[in-house]
Structures are given as C-alpha cells and as structure tokens.
Amino acid sequence: MTVEQRLRELLRVLVETPTPTGSEMALVPLLTDWLRERGFEVTIQPVRERHPLTPPGEYANLLARRGDSRLLIAAHLDTFPAYSHPQPYTLREDGDRFIGRGVVDVKGQIAALLLAIEQTDAPCQLAFVCDEERGGTGSRSLQCDADAAVVLEPTELRPVIAHAGAVEATVTFFGKAAHGSVPHAGDSALEKAIAFLDALKAHPLIADQRHPLFERAPLVTVGRLEAGTEAMVVPNRAVVNLDIRVLPGYSAAAVADLLRDFAARFKAEARIDDVAEPVTMDADAPIVRTVQKAVADVTGTEPSPIGYFSWTDAVNFLERGIPAVVIGAGSLGVAHSDEEWVREQDLLTLRSVLARFMERWHATPSVG
Template identity: 55%
Template structure:
C-alpha cells in the first residue's frame, strides 16, 4: 500500500480490525486523537487495562523503550552592518550555526542505551535569519528536536541546553517535552506479544527502543504497562512516499489476534 498515513497509522488500524474478526475473545480498543501534537487522547482516555499494545510502524519488533524529546526554539542575536563590510557587524546566522553545532556535542547526548543503536539525536527542523544579502543579519531563530535516552534526566538535558545558549547571549524557549520511558521486558504484555510473533512467524523477535514519541509513553506514565508493535518502518512515515507491505500487515493482524486469544 502506498499513500499518506498507510503506515502511520491507518494500515495498523486495519490490521487490528482484521484481528478482532479472527477471534471471539474480549478486548478493548481505543482510538485516540492528536498523537502528533498534544497526544491529549492518550492522556485523557478512560480505560482500565492489564496491558496496552500501541500500534505504530516498528518493523514487527516489540518496542519496550522510548526516547524522550525536547522541542525547542533558540533566538540568536548579532549586530547589523552593511553587507560589504561584514567585519563591522556580527552575523547572527553564522553565530546560530555555531550554537547548533555545540548543542549536538552536549554531554547528555553522548550517553548510550542497549536498546538504541547509535543515531543522530538532534534534528534541525527550521531556521530563519536575515532579509537581504547586503545586510549582516542581526537575528536568527531556529527550531530543533532533541532526543533524550531512557536513563537521562530531562531536567539535566534542559539545564545543559539553557547554560549553552546563555553563553552565546541567545534566548531558549522550550516548546514541548516528552519524558523517556521503558517497560520491563518480562512484563506479561511484552511476553505475550513476543510469544505471539514467534507463533505466527516462527522467529523470536528482539525487543528494541523507539526514537519517536508514541502514546505508549502516556499509558506508562498513567501506570498501564505498554508495548508498541506494528508493520512497516517509521522511516517512511510522514514522507512523500509512505508505504507498507500487505504481507507485514497480515502478520501484524495475526499477531494481534493471537495475543487477544491467548491473553492470560
């Protein structure tokens, strides 16, 4: 299947609806809103459960840990001057580039976690500065997403960010924060999902970490053990060529059905 939303998350929903058609055992299904922004749905939905499976593209691997995230905006100030005399001013765009590079070298970003392979932990999503080639920019603003591994304190990360930005006389605004999270690999909901995948595919899956926020983080914070599972790759979500293999969706549907039918 090819199209916007087929892997994140319409295909996963179709697999779940197919799963409940295969079994008579009871289960609860909650469709919640706004996961991409405030995730208000998973914060507020009224549910009682022994375990939660959140649907996301995980390449059919159980996700038991989530990186947290800090979305931020930094405004860097320079000094305007004539474009032919840049030495008479201070270029805020160049200054911002140095701040961006130094953020990527902060100590909390050097930490590791066994469930997360090494990866870039900082995404520069937007940058604006200057208005004419003949004016040295006196202001530059950029927005970033900074990932935080389980075991790293969000407070520590923010303290390091604020300290660095202050050294450059810039301003930092935190736009959004999500805490890193992790569920015990031996919890019944994780074990049930692993057993179901093995029963359907003949291969035992290896639990992994997830770079992105999902609703599982809120369920974990609310005391519901949660694991994430689904067909396809997160890397193609939100892209111009989003896709998911029908074969993987069929496997996901059968795995979900197995969990429902054999829940302790």
C-alpha cells in the first residue's frame, strides 16, 4: 500500500469515528492498539476537571512514549460539532482535497503524525488530548515530563509563536413590543443590540489593536443573534453571543470590563462566558528554530513565525512554562465550516516535516 493510500485509510477511520467534544473516548482504543503495535508505551489519563463550557461526557488523555524523550507532540481528539454539516463523518474527496468534519482540525494532522512516527525511530512523547474545542481541560490536566512541545493545528506550515486572547459573552437586550407598522410605539431590543455592537467595535480598545505578527482583521464575531417573531412585531428581547479577540499587548480582562460597561449603558444583561489572555513566546526558542529548519529541509523555504487568532492547547503548555510552538497543514479559515477541507499533499508534506523535526531535535545534544 502506498503512503497516499495509507494516509487516506487512516484519515477515513479517524473522520468516520465521530468525536465531538465529550465523545473522544471512541478513538482511544484504536490509537492505543496502533501505537502499541509500533513500540510505544501508552498511558490513559482520566480527566476529571470540568470547565463551564465542557459538555457532559467521559474524558481522558492518551500519552504515548517511545524511548527517552522530553519532547512532546500534541493533538486534540475532539472535533467541532456537526451542526448543519451535510456529511460530517464521511470522508469525501474532491480532486486533491479531503472533505469532512475534522480533516483539518485536526484529524488530518493526527494522520500525518501517525505516519511520521513510522518514517523515523527518533524518541518522542505523543499526547492526544480531550476537550480542546470547548474547555481546554485536556491539555491543562495532562501529566507529562516535557521540556518543549509542538501542538498540531492548521497553520499552513508556519510556526505560531503568539496567540490572541478572547472574551466570549452572551448579552441580552430588552425593549417593548409593538405593532410593526408603528415602531415608535415600542422599543426595539434588536436595534439596541445592533447599536451596541457598532459602538463596541468602534471603541479604541477594540478598533485600535495592532500587533506585528497578526494581520489586520475584524476582532469581533457575532456568532448568534436571536430576536423577534416576525416583521410586524417590534422585538422586545434580543440575545447576542459574541467573541472578541484580544491581541498580545492588550488585556482580555479590560475588554471584558468594557463589554460589561457597554451593556450597562444599554440596560442589557451581560454574561461573560470565558476570558483568555493573549500569550507569546520567544521567536528564537530552540523549539521554534528547529521547526523552521525542519520545514525548510522538506520544502526548501524557511517560514517566518506568525500569530494565531485562535486559542490552542499550546497556551496551556506555555502557561506551565513549557515552550510550545503550533504547526500544521491547511488553513484555520476552513475549520468549523460545512466545507472543512485539507489537501492530501499538504498532509504528506507535514508527515515529512514532523519526521525531520524529530530527527533534528534529537540530533542536537543541547535540546534533545
């Protein structure tokens, strides 16, 4: 069987085993057998910590070790929920693209890693963690001896050394219902919500954020807006779920305070669902430089570091003092969508990059 065929079959099994957050254990027996057959010592670590966003379910991390290594390569087992995806757990192909829930975030990365460890016998630790998409409790609870970590996420093979923070909130607005033909007789909660969002986006603490590792982009996402019954009724209630990204150098706590203040001005109720501060690491850290050189070995081009708008498990490792760089195939922009996809060749390139990275890391006495 060719490596392309093996990649396809591995990815098919991974995608066609549904693992939305809370269901990750479905993959643990498969990975355990696969890794033990290849000489890894495998430990299953139950995770009892729960975040308010963590759904019910059985949670555990899988830690696998080959040889004597303090290098950790980590990936999460859970995927974003299927929601309206027409065929979430069927691996489809369109030309050179794989399509399905998790193909880029991050089951395609896992498939590339599983093939990479067959390409080299370099020692390593692998962690397959739970609850990344919701509460982040898996990587926070992981018990391991690591001096450095690589976290697999879609980055288009550019090393991530900075993460934006985030404020997630639910804001409820109140008004007065009235006949739609005489809106002046009522007070539209929906229009209040729209005015609130416009004012929030224009505030300097949101609008003026800049960082050299991050492209200029909107920082406020309205994930859900619920209001009204029909056109002929002025809405008396509106609920907004929003996410605000916070670049390094700025405070997520300050953004949360700003959101509360704005909600009070509009006589709305604000519930802060999550606050995560931005984090950065040294661009010259050995783990970063080794990843860059491994990419250059395979592709011929050394990539420059970037910032990442999304939270990843690397944040938990960095907060524990473990230098952690994020790298992977494909684009974050298509993750969580109904057309989530990744190119076959990009996963094969990642396979070679990871194998070369492990060899480079353990060939350098000062880091291996």
